[in-house]
Amino acid sequence: MKGNILYGLYPYGRYIRAGIIGSGGGYLDEEIGYLPDRFDVIAYNKDGTKSAIFSSGVEGNSLEKITFEIVDTGCGKAELIFRRLPNNTELTVDQRIDIHLFNDPRPWWSGYILNCPAPGSTAEKYQYIAHGYYHKLESVVIFANYQNAEVSSIVSDFARQAEDKVGLNYSRDLLIDTNYRISRMQFDGITVKEALKQLSDFAVDYVYGVDEHRRLFFRPRNREVNEQARFWVGEHLNGYEPVEDADKISNVLAIKGAAVDTEGEQWLATVSDQESQLLYGIREKVLTLPSAYSASDAERWGKNQLSNLGYPVESAKVSGVHLEYPLADGRFSVRKMWTDGASVITDRAGKAHNYPISKLKYTVSANDGIKCDMELGKQPETMDVYLINLARYAKSLELLQSAATKQIKLGG
Incomplete structure (x- = not known):
């Protein structure tokens, strides 16, 4: 039996019964002495030793505010605001930082500093911008030709390259x-980010990214309810704003690929959804x-x-999530969520709504x-997302033209 076969993933919406998929740190919730409002930011040197700790438990802590995101591709953007400028021995560009909440020894977020203020600044506050390690996959470019290859083995090849080039921790069990x-697939100078997106579609409803332990993951989307993300409006959270969006519905897709036929065309397939067309x-x-x-x-x-484009998209924004909850022995535990599984929101009228978790x-x-806010489902397209998709489309056309030119020169 292969070691990366999922068994019993979230059988009751919460626990993993077999395997180490998604686990890390070796701790159980009941073993952790959670402390209210405790936070720690730990900075590391290149050799893995700690260079600084900024903590709510340290007297005179200069770290005033932290914001960070967990998205479907793992650890996203983070911002740190300081009242005093840390020196370069504590925090500098490209330095790894981990964020821990509630005295949890397991990181809730891990990434690296993208930019920081320079000495001599007269600003009243000092802002550091960071991002999770998934962002570094933008700088890993693939030139490779795969034939009759299992999708996860291709991803494993990418993960090995990312381990060497940008410092990820390789784990075959997460692929x-x-x-x-x-x-046959040929990657002719595209980033690992774009290659993973294409491979996840071939795998059919797979998700990918880099987790808080800096490991590349590639796994089936978990649609089971995550019991940590089951909420009642007014009791477990303050704000709930649902939206239904039908703007991007498409139900007939014509697909252009790299292969050129005898007439010089690159059309490979056409697929359609008749039920969506009737509606x-x-x-x-x-x-x-x-x-x-x-x-x-x-x-x-x-x-x-088609499974994503054929029907209206339901989404919601949730604010003021109550992360802490009491235990029978007088202690408390914490909702430590991930963008894995679905959230159920029961509104004030008592109706339950099921959404995939897209952002924390x-x-x-x-x-x-x-404090914690959530985005559930696929949010309506914003201008920045529109521009990103436009750039991706332009790059795809460039690659199509390159593939066609190459085949014509080689005679097929």
């Missing part, structure tokens, strides 16, 4: 087999998949796109304690 072998009319869209060469691969990828945003300060 789950898909039972699908890709006929919303025919809505067509052209997609590009510059790394695919076979119609079967393009069709599988396209059908997965934590705000931490000595004055206001630890």
